[in-house]
Amino acid sequence: MSKLETSAALLLAAVISSAAHAESSKYGIGRLATDREVAGWDIDIGRDGRGLPPGGGSVQDGRKLFEEKCASCHGEKAEGGIGDRLVGGQGTLTSAKPVKTVGSFWPYAPTLFDYIRRAMPMNAPQSLSNQEVYALSAYILNLNGLVPDNATLDAKSLAEIKMPNRDGFVPDPRPDVKNEACSKDCKN
Amino acid sequence: MSVQERSDRKSGIMKRSRRDVLRRGSVLAGSALAGAVLPESAHAAGEADKNLPPNIPEWMKSPGADVGSELYGTPSLFEKKVVRNVPKDLKQYTSASCRTPLQDLDGIITPNGLFYERHHGGIPTIDPAEHRLLIHGLVERPLILTMDDVRRFPSQSRIHFIECSGNPAYDAIYGKTASDLVGLVSCAEWTGVPLKTVLEEAGLKPQAKWVIAEGADAAALTRSIPIEKCLDDAMLVYSQNGERLRPAQGYPLRVLLPGFEGNMNVKWLRRLHATDEPAYSREETSKYTDSMPDGKARQFTFYMEAKSIITRPSGTHKIEKGFNEITGIAWSGHGRIVGVEVSVDEGRSWAPAQLQAPVLTRALTRFRFPWYWDGEPAVIMSRATDESGYVQPTFAELTKVRGLNSFYHNNAILPWRVATSGEVSNANVKA
Numbered sequence: 009m010s011k012l013e014t015s016a017a018l019l020l021a022a023v024i025s026s027a028a029h030a031e032s033s034k035y036g037i038g039r040l041a042t043d044r045e046v047a048g049w050d051i052d053i054g055r056d057g058r059g060l061p062p063g064g065g066s067v068q069d070g071r072k073l074f075e076e077k078c079a080s081c082h083g084e085k086a087e088g089g090i091g092d093r094l095v096g097g098q099g100t101l102t103s104a105k106p107v108k109t110v111g112s113f114w115p116y117a118p119t120l121f122d123y124i125r126r127a128m129p130m131n132a133p134q135s136l137s138n139q140e141v142y143a144l145s146a147y148i149l150n151l152n153g154l155v156p157d158n159a160t161l162d163a164k165s166l167a168e169i170k171m172p173n174r175d176g177f178v179p180d181p182r183p184d185v186k187n188e189a190c191s192k193d194c195k196n
Numbered sequence: 197m198s199v200q201e202r203s204d205r206k207s208g209i210m211k212r213s214r215r216d217v218l219r220r221g222s223v224l225a226g227s228a229l230a231g232a233v234l235p236e237s238a239h240a241a242g243e244a245d246k247n248l249p250p251n252i253p254e255w256m257k258s259p260g261a262d263v264g265s266e267l268y269g270t271p272s273l274f275e276k277k278v279v280r281n282v283p284k285d286l287k288q289y290t291s292a293s294c295r296t297p298l299q300d301l302d303g304i305i306t307p308n309g310l311f312y313e314r315h316h317g318g319i320p321t322i323d324p325a326e327h328r329l330l331i332h333g334l335v336e337r338p339l340i341l342t343m344d345d346v347r348r349f350p351s352q353s354r355i356h357f358i359e360c361s362g363n364p365a366y367d368a369i370y371g372k373t374a375s376d377l378v379g380l381v382s383c384a385e386w387t388g389v390p391l392k393t394v395l396e397e398a399g400l401k402p403q404a405k406w407v408i409a410e411g412a413d414a415a416a417l418t419r420s421i422p423i424e425k426c427l428d429d430a431m432l433v434y435s436q437n438g439e440r441l442r443p444a445q446g447y448p449l450r451v452l453l454p455g456f457e458g459n460m461n462v463k464w465l466r467r468l469h470a471t472d473e474p475a476y477s478r479e480e481t482s483k484y485t486d487s488m489p490d491g492k493a494r495q496f497t498f499y500m501e502a503k504s505i506i507t508r509p510s511g512t513h514k515i516e517k518g519f520n521e522i523t524g525i526a527w528s529g530h531g532r533i534v535g536v537e538v539s540v541d542e543g544r545s546w547a548p549a550q551l552q553a554p555v556l557t558r559a560l561t562r563f564r565f566p567w568y569w570d571g572e573p574a575v576i577m578s579r580a581t582d583e584s585g586y587v588q589p590t591f592a593e594l595t596k597v598r599g600l601n602s603f604y605h606n607n608a609i610l611p612w613r614v615a616t617s618g619e620v621s622n623a624n625v626k627a
Contacts, residue, residue, distance in 0.1 A: 038342075041330055046338055193544065
């Protein structure tokens with residue numbers, strides 16, 4: 009197809025798609041999103057790993073990246089600083105001072121990929137490659153004793169990790185506190 | 197005309213002419229002018245009283261500032277202390293919060309410049325011409341909308357509060373002011389389009405049970421909204437109190453979920469993803485879940501339960517013996533406030549306060565209670581009841597069930613102590 013023909017075909021496709029949208033919807037406002045547009049913006053990773061991209065990353069690579077890009081906020085050993093503590097705390101959730109970290113609290117490992125990719129590092133979010141995000145996820149899981157030193161994680165292996173606190177969440181039972189509307193001689 | 201009045205007028209004329217000289221005489225040396233003006237103001241008898249009766253106030257003796265001298269108006273010079281309450285010495289301010297000065301405000305509407313803030317990746321600067329909303333996932337027609345598109349839909353305006361779920365944290369009930377305690381609640385009139393309208397435009401599929409909303413900020417903040425709420429009173433809003441959203445409130449577009457915790461009202465909205473299950477994002481697993489004494493954490497704790505606080509008199513205020521109006525705000529994520537009671541004897545007895553109309557669902561409600569203070573030490577507090585019959589609990593009742601580590605959703609009664617001096621302070625004292 010010549011350039012002109014391609015443009016004409018694209019224009020026609022756009023007209024048809026807009027017309028299709030206008031006919032089937034109530035207001036005909038907006039335009040249809042292309043698959044490419046959706047793929048570029050949809051960065052959601054499900055708890056079961058759905059949406060995880062191809063590729064993978066190793067604990068070893070993650071360690072280097074962490075030192076370069078994360079340690080200044082999260083601490084050399086991910087013990088916390090300006091940023092959250094990421095390690096330890098397992099077994100503390102029923103104590104008077106629960107320590108909530110990736111290892112002790114996060115229920116799903118793929119969420120780590122989702123969050124690092126969308127929001128970290130804080131000064132340059134969405135700057136890491138998928139490989140780098142896999143590597144950092146692997147390293148943080150390794151620091152928490154959840155994968156071995158020589159591990160390389162990809163979509164399948166990341167989704168297969170069972171986080172210690174996976175079953176630690178319950179639905180909202182409120183209203184759970186009952187107060188009497190006492191007006192005289194109240195105990196308080 | 198008394199001698200005094202005459203002399204006031206005379207000096208007024210003199211002042212005006214001197215001021216005109218000041219305006220025109222920019223080439224004159226400052227020192228010479230100061231020499232000419234200072235003696236008059238310095239010798240004026242009773243300097244402190246010069247604008248008080250029977251004298252004529254200075255600001256009546258010459259014209260004020262020109263019409264339109266401020267293209268976007270700001271509060272009086274004398275209200276400079278009424279500003280957001282920003283915590284000092286935080287480790288960083290990119291993901292942090294600051295509070296509405298509730299004790300300085302009247303009525304139920306929060307001025308836009310004083311609305312509370314909670315951001316997770318700072319406040320982005322977004323050109324609305326370059327902003328897009330993508331709707332995709334379990335829809336018949338994935339759509340891209342410009343801001344012009346969004347504004348073409350049939351619009352609605354409604355008054356609702358937004359409240360941060362940690363307002364205050366369970367270990368933060370000792371703050372000095374009303375703002376320190378519950379300043380992470382604000383209320384505005386919002387204008388936008390019902391979320392239902394936009395989702396229907398994209399053709400929601402029956403399998404869609406949740407909609408994941410994502411912000412265009414540096415946190416790409418993501419929360420999942422149950423489909424029932426999406427199809428009920430959820431809105432996409434672009435205006436707040438009549439003007440476009442402020443950048444700190446999500447300009448150019450945010451989600452509004454009346455009665456749900458603030459974090460879910462995603463700002464700078466760029467994407468709605470219709471799905472069969474929640475995202476289980478970081479913000480709805482490791483954060484914004486409520487830890488219980490048994491180690492379990494409550495998840496998807498959306499609703500903000502009934503709460504109230506006396507804002508005047510409140511911490512750092514000082515009152516006089518005799519008549520004092522007690523006033524404050526009450527609100528509930530579960531609907532309208534049906535009653536607020538006030539106790540002036542540390543909770544031993546309670547009497548109903550007057551509710552100021554309008555009393556709107558999921559909006560701040562102003563209450564008032566006339567009080568004659570006898571000068572004896574007192575503890576005053578308020579207790580809200582909403583239309584579901586739910587009564588605001590005491591902190592003791594709340595923590596008996598939830599312990600001290602649940603952080604979010606503390607809606608306990610907040611008591612103020614009035615000392616014999618009339619000074620008001622927080623009656624919650626750290627043990």
